[in-house]
Amino acid sequence: MPTVYVNDQPVEIGDARLNCIEAAGKAGAFIPHYCWHPALTVVASCRMCLVEVGERKPDGSVAMQPKVVPGCQTPVKDGTVIVTSEYHKRPAGTAPLNYDPKYGTPGERAKLAQADTLEGLLLNHPLDCPVCDKAGECKLQDFSYTYGRATSRMVDDKRTPPNKPDISSKITLFTDRCIMCSRCVRFTREIAGTAELTIVSRGDHAEIDVFPGEPLENKLSGNVVDLCPVGALGSKDFLYKQRVWFLQDTPSVCAGCSTGCSITIDANKDAVYRLQPRENTEAQGWFMCDEGRWGFHYVNDADRLRRPMAGSVVQPWSEVLPAIRSRFAAAGEQGPVALVLSPFLTVEEAYLAAEWAQAYPRRKLFLGPVPVVGEDDRYPKDRQGRAVEPTKFTIRAEKAPNRRGIEAVLARYQGEVLTFDKFLAEAKSFKAAWLTAGYPRGTGYPLADSPFTDEQAWQIAGIPLVVVQDLFASPVSKVAQYTLPAGAWAEKDGTFVNHAGLAQAIGRATHPAGEARTEGQVFSDLLGRRGLYRAADVRSGLAEMVPAFKDLPVLPVTNGTRLPLPLLTGGSRA
Amino acid sequence: MPIASKDVKWVSTPKMGLGDLLYFPAVFSGMATTLKHVIQPKVTEQYPEQEPNLPANYRGVHRLNRDEAGRVKCVACYMCSTACPAHCIDIVAAPSPWTDREKYPETFVIDELRCIYCGMCEEACPVDAIELTSLYDLTGLSREQMLFDKEKLLSVFDMTTKESPKKDPIRTRAGKLGVASEALKNS
Numbered sequence: 001m002p003t004v005y006v007n008d009q010p011v012e013i014g015d016a017r018l019n020c021i022e023a024a025g026k027a028g029a030f031i032p033h034y035c036w037h038p039a040l041t042v043v044a045s046c047r048m049c050l051v052e053v054g055e056r057k058p059d060g061s062v063a064m065q066p067k068v069v070p071g072c073q074t075p076v077k078d079g080t081v082i083v084t085s086e087y088h089k090r091p092a093g094t095a096p097l098n099y100d101p102k103y104g105t106p107g108e109r110a111k112l113a114q115a116d117t118l119e120g121l122l123l124n125h126p127l128d129c130p131v132c133d134k135a136g137e138c139k140l141q142d143f144s145y146t147y148g149r150a151t152s153r154m155v156d157d158k159r160t161p162p163n164k165p166d167i168s169s170k171i172t173l174f175t176d177r178c179i180m181c182s183r184c185v186r187f188t189r190e191i192a193g194t195a196e197l198t199i200v201s202r203g204d205h206a207e208i209d210v211f212p213g214e215p216l217e218n219k220l221s222g223n224v225v226d227l228c229p230v231g232a233l234g235s236k237d238f239l240y241k242q243r244v245w246f247l248q249d250t251p252s253v254c255a256g257c258s259t260g261c262s263i264t265i266d267a268n269k270d271a272v273y274r275l276q277p278r279e280n281t282e283a284q285g286w287f288m289c290d291e292g293r294w295g296f297h298y299v300n301d302a303d304r305l306r307r308p309m310a311g312s313v314v315q316p317w318s319e320v321l322p323a324i325r326s327r328f329a330a331a332g333e334q335g336p337v338a339l340v341l342s343p344f345l346t347v348e349e350a351y352l353a354a355e356w357a358q359a360y361p362r363r364k365l366f367l368g369p370v371p372v373v374g375e376d377d378r379y380p381k382d383r384q385g386r387a388v389e390p391t392k393f394t395i396r397a398e399k400a401p402n403r404r405g406i407e408a409v410l411a412r413y414q415g416e417v418l419t420f421d422k423f424l425a426e427a428k429s430f431k432a433a434w435l436t437a438g439y440p441r442g443t444g445y446p447l448a449d450s451p452f453t454d455e456q457a458w459q460i461a462g463i464p465l466v467v468v469q470d471l472f473a474s475p476v477s478k479v480a481q482y483t484l485p486a487g488a489w490a491e492k493d494g495t496f497v498n499h500a501g502l503a504q505a506i507g508r509a510t511h512p513a514g515e516a517r518t519e520g521q522v523f524s525d526l527l528g529r530r531g532l533y534r535a536a537d538v539r540s541g542l543a544e545m546v547p548a549f550k551d552l553p554v555l556p557v558t559n560g561t562r563l564p565l566p567l568l569t570g571g572s573r574a
Numbered sequence: 575m576p577i578a579s580k581d582v583k584w585v586s587t588p589k590m591g592l593g594d595l596l597y598f599p600a601v602f603s604g605m606a607t608t609l610k611h612v613i614q615p616k617v618t619e620q621y622p623e624q625e626p627n628l629p630a631n632y633r634g635v636h637r638l639n640r641d642e643a644g645r646v647k648c649v650a651c652y653m654c655s656t657a658c659p660a661h662c663i664d665i666v667a668a669p670s671p672w673t674d675r676e677k678y679p680e681t682f683v684i685d686e687l688r689c690i691y692c693g694m695c696e697e698a699c700p701v702d703a704i705e706l707t708s709l710y711d712l713t714g715l716s717r718e719q720m721l722f723d724k725e726k727l728l729s730v731f732d733m734t735t736k737e738s739p740k741k742d743p744i745r746t747r748a749g750k751l752g753v754a755s756e757a758l759k760n761s
Contacts, residue, residue, distance in 0.1 A: 130651030130700045131677045174676075240667040240677055243652045 002078035007090040020071030034229045035181035036072035044073040050113040052083040068113045085111040118148035124159045134231030136244040168216035178232035184224035193380025194218040222293040250509040255401040255489040256292035260498030265509035289395045298442040305485035306514025331432035332360040338430045342368035343400035344438035346494025348538040352523035354413040365414040366423040369451040371399040405497030408548035437470035438486045450474035487518030493535035501563045505556030633691045635709040637730035647703040650679040654695035662688035682724040
């Protein structure tokens with residue numbers, strides 16, 4: 001088995017092709033880096049990952065290279081010896097390798113080289129951390145603190161090139177903060193393919209810029225802000241809104257489309273401020289699209305439904321729920337009732353709703369409208385906007401996060417997936433209908449309006465008792481006897497199943513707006529369950545009742561769980 | 575656990591001698607103390623007619639300093655509200671309307687009732703924009719009145735710098751380097 005020695009610790013790398021940073025990561029040693037990113041090509045330009053490298057000969061002697069080398073560009077093989085700048089912090093009791101006594105102390109060269117690199121990077125970097133949005137999550141701050149020196153020997157004035165707020169409508173460039181790692185440039189060339197960004201001028205005068213008349217406008221542009229290790233690229237949406245150390249991170253899943261990008265929701269004082277992609281090679285990789293990233297503002301929208309309404313009268317939950325329960329029971333005796341499960345519900349909520357509907361012998365369960373906008377958008381693209389293989393990122397046309405999860409619940413409780421069109425066709429026969437919705441809308445989001453139309457509302461208006469649970473008023477909520485405020489996805493715990501059958505946990509970052517209650521809480525109350533709704537408690541019942549979720553762990557797994565695909569019924573779309 | 579009787583020490587009132595029984599020595603020593611204070615200079619301060627002379631490092635009401643152009647000096651970095659142990663500083667930052675800085679506070683509110691006057695905010699401030707003055711007689715008729723906004727805090731600056739007598743805190747180091755950086759230079 002090929003073995004690499006990282007700070008004297010042997011690590012077996014198998015047949016993986018790794019560079020020094022990845023191999024050291026396997027041993028639990030961190031090599032600082034700016035320009036290297038697992039999804040991008042290697043340029044070895046930042047010189048932060050300098051390490052000492054050598055080879056352990058079969059006789060046990062170690063031959064070290066006399067100079068430090070960039071770890072990102074140096075592949076490892078059997079017998080490679082890596083010595084990082086933190087050699088002195090290796091676990092106590094590690095048996096030292098047989099270094100040549102003339103080599104000196106291992107780790108000293110790398111330590112000195114990294115401190116020098118940081119001094120070089122800080123020559124022209126302004127020390128405006130107090131007003132920089134990256135402060136607190138800035139790699140230059142972190143690495144300077146850990147690996148750098150406290151003083152600068154620079155005697156000349158710092159170079160202060162002017163800022164470029166116009167490189168994009170969404171992104172601003174603080175040119176003086178840039179450390180020329182070129183991550184953003186490589187991202188637009190390799191992942192987005194649109195190649196708007198470039199480096200102009202040379203040496204000390206090098207700057208990131210766009211080509212004249214071609215601003216950075218592609219649907220993945222927001223990722224350059226995350227990729228930027230310093231505060232040079234800033235998202236205008238988030239600029240100066242919050243200091244990052246006030247934000248609470250909640251791991252979750254983007255509800256923008258069926259790709260189900262792993263994200264973290266950054267919230268403070270019960271408001272969502274930012275979404276950031278989370279690395280998950282099972283779901284989407286490292287990135288997320290701009291529609292998802294900046295389209296979340298509907299969660300904080302002042303126009304959201306906040307209080308339960310009976311017709312046009314505001315009623316407290318304590319009156320609305322018993323009234324609905326008794327009216328539904330009466331309607332259930334007269335004829336069939338319908339339950340429409342929205343693809344924005346979590347699996348747990350759909351399960352609870354389906355369980356509640358079991359009380360009505362003549363019930364029918366339907367899948368709510370699944371919004372589809374255009375076609376799947378694949379990246380990278382060439383200059384003509386055509387997708388280029390291999391695909392590195394896909395923005396899916398299906399703008400709902402959990403169609404497959406809902407379909408699995410429907411397959412168990414209804415036997416087949418009945419679409420919303422079938423519900424509309426049969427609408428006249430129902431005595432009562434419960435429509436769950438939770439459809440987002442708003443600027444920057446692909447769905448500008450509710451998927452419910454006036455025509456549909458007209459058809460639904462014939463049903464004597466209609467209950468609608470939605471985030472915003474819609475044509476259907478206008479004809480409903482009861483309108484209940486729903487919880488947005490950032491306000492819920494639960495599980496979404498993406499297009500490929502990957503079940504990922506979403507987390508609650510804020511409380512529901514106003515008096516709104518999550519669908520899970522409402523159905524939990526209707527079922528007579530006591531106390532607050534907890535998705536983890538529901539999950540064991542779900543795993544028992546719905547075969548597709550048999551292996552779903554009760555406690556969420558970071559990268560999600562792949563569900564057995566045959567059990568999730570096939571891709572019939574509304 | 576009850577106290578064991580061996581741990582209990584009984585004391586009785588000391589027996590009075592003749593001097594104590596006469597009471598006169600005690601009366602005269604008391605009168606001597608009274609007379610001493612009649613002759614001594616008076617130390618009572620006639621507050622509120624007479625303002626107390628507080629040390630210059632007294633930590634009273636906050637002020638927001640102005641720069642040379644009369645604009646608010648604060649750059650809305652949130653260092654003070656981060657350092658504040660009472661969470662009484664609320665800032666809303668915005669891109670600044672001026673070219674010489676990127677960020678400025680759109681609103682800056684200190685809850686003077688919640689504040690514990692510890693001075694951490696002025697210690698945290700990287701631009702010497704927030705300072706505690708020696709104004710101590712802070713009153714208000716409601717909780718809302720005690721929420722000091724940007725204008726009010728700037729008016730405290732005007733009050734303590736322009737009106738006489740000047741009440742500049744001794745901590746002011748506007749323009750000069752902080753202690754830390756000077757110490758660093760000398761080392």
